[in-house]
Amino acid sequence: MAYDKSQPQDDDLSVSRSNLVNNFDAIETYISKDHVSFDDNGANAGLHQQVTFDDQHTPAGAASANQGILYVEDAAAVLKFMNSAGTAKQLTDLTVTTSGTNYGVTTPWGMVINWGSISIASGDGSSALTSFAVPFTSSARSMTVTNGNNTSYRYGLSTFTNTQYKIVRSSTGATVTVYYIAIGV
Numbered sequence: 001m002a003y004d005k006s007q008p009q010d011d012d013l014s015v016s017r018s019n020l021v022n023n024f025d026a027i028e029t030y031i032s033k034d035h036v037s038f039d040d041n042g043a044n045a046g047l048h049q050q051v052t053f054d055d056q057h058t059p060a061g062a063a064s065a066n067q068g069i070l071y072v073e074d075a076a077a078v079l080k081f082m083n084s085a086g087t088a089k090q091l092t093d094l095t096v097t098t099s100g101t102n103y104g105v106t107t108p109w110g111m112v113i114n115w116g117s118i119s120i121a122s123g124d125g126s127s128a129l130t131s132f133a134v135p136f137t138s139s140a141r142s143m144t145v146t147n148g149n150n151t152s153y154r155y156g157l158s159t160f161t162n163t164q165y166k167i168v169r170s171s172t173g174a175t176v177t178v179y180y181i182a183i184g185v
Contacts, residue, residue: 003027003030004019007019007023033052034049034050034051035049051070053071053072056072056073057071057072057073058071058073059071062082062083062084062085063083064084066084067084068081068082068083069081076093077092078092079092079093081108089108089109090108094107094108097134098133099131099133100130101116101118102132102133103116103133104132104133104134105134110137110185111184111185112135112136112137112183112184112185113183114132114133114134114180114181114183115179115180116133116180118130119177119178120176120178121175122173122176123169124170125168125169126169127166127168128166128167129159129165130165130166132162132163132182135162135163136163136184136185138185139162139184139185140160140162140183140184141183142184143160143180143181143182143183144180144181144182145178145179146178146179146180147177148178148179153169153171153173153176154169154170154171155168155169156168156170165180165182167180
């Protein structure tokens with residue numbers, strides 16, 4: 001049953017009635033695909049249950065003022081959002097950069113997150129200086145470091161810049177693996 005935009009015609013209602021009912025049924029079928037059904041008169045009436053995109057599309061232009069466009073681009077089904085200035089941001093399938101045991105990602109809203117691990121040799125004063133997988137563009141805001149060996153070795157963060165970090169031991173003992181997460185913009 002397909003929607004027929006030529007209905008109703010100037011027929012008598014008794015003639016057009018079945019065509020009108022078919023159109024109402026077709027509209028209900030289309031609308032209820034991703035929406036709460038028309039016959040739900042509660043608080044959910046008219047709301048989306050989900051959004052299904054039919055194919056990959058690139059917007060023909062920027063959205064109107066104070067509006068945005070949500071669309072799927074390329075065969076990998078990457079979800080993007082374009083603002084009224086025409087700037088598109090990728091929302092899914094973000095690329096993780098890897099550098100040894102260090103990883104990093106830049107989110108669509110500009111936050112940079114780096115994480116990973118580093119081994120520090122035995123001996124008091126031993127240190128390891130490592131670059132972040134994704135450098136922070138303006139400032140590294142916070143870095144948390146934890147001991148992965150479940151021991152009482154002491155260590156500290158001695159250098160923390162937009163591009164690198166250095167961890168120094170202040171205890172003797174075996175090589176220790178330290179895990180970290182750093183957040184910034």
